[in-house]
Amino acid sequence: MTPEISRNYMFYFSAREIWENLIETYSMKEDSAACYDIESKIFNSRQGTLSVTEYYGTLNGLWIELDQYQGMKMCKANSIAYTRLIERGRIFKFFHGLNFEYNPIQVQILGKEQLPSLSKKPDDQSCLTKETPTQDLQW
Known part of the structure; x- marks a missing residue:
């Protein structure tokens, strides 16, 4: 210093x-231009030829970068509620960019009472799995 x-x-x-x-x-x-750039990259992200793991890694890296610009001070209860809201939006964005062959799994997951976390592997072993050559989408 x-x-x-x-x-x-x-x-x-x-x-x-x-x-x-x-x-x-x-x-x-407070860098609005940087936030806009990151949000645009997130909005335009699609799985395409990437594996599900690579696609998620791309989005997750952008979300981590965006989080650096969006520090908020709030009480613990509000923080938990806000984090759940952000996670829900990220699940929707992740699903939106997945290739169409994953639509049946999306419907199953969205039909659950509580959405799973993108960042944590489920505790139970009854994960939903899409049989694909890469077998990389498990919840």
Whole structure:
């Protein structure tokens, strides 16, 4: 940290206060052009010739990048609800870009009472599996 910048932080009482202020001052979370670019890439993503795993990896990388710009402070209960809402939208986007041969599996998954997480493997072994040469879609 340069001396000019450090002078602004000399009188904070804790390292946490310093970090919170640094994040607020220097973070990239307000970069609307970057967010738009990432959202456009997400919107235009399709599985095409990629395996399901590769397609998910592409989307997940974009979502992680987008999350860096969208820091929000909220209580734990609201945070959990917001995270579920974001995850639901990501499942819909993932399904939207899948090749048509996965439509029957999508219908089965969307018919469940609770949607599975994209990032966690289900605990039960009754995963829905699409028999394909790559056999890479399991829920």
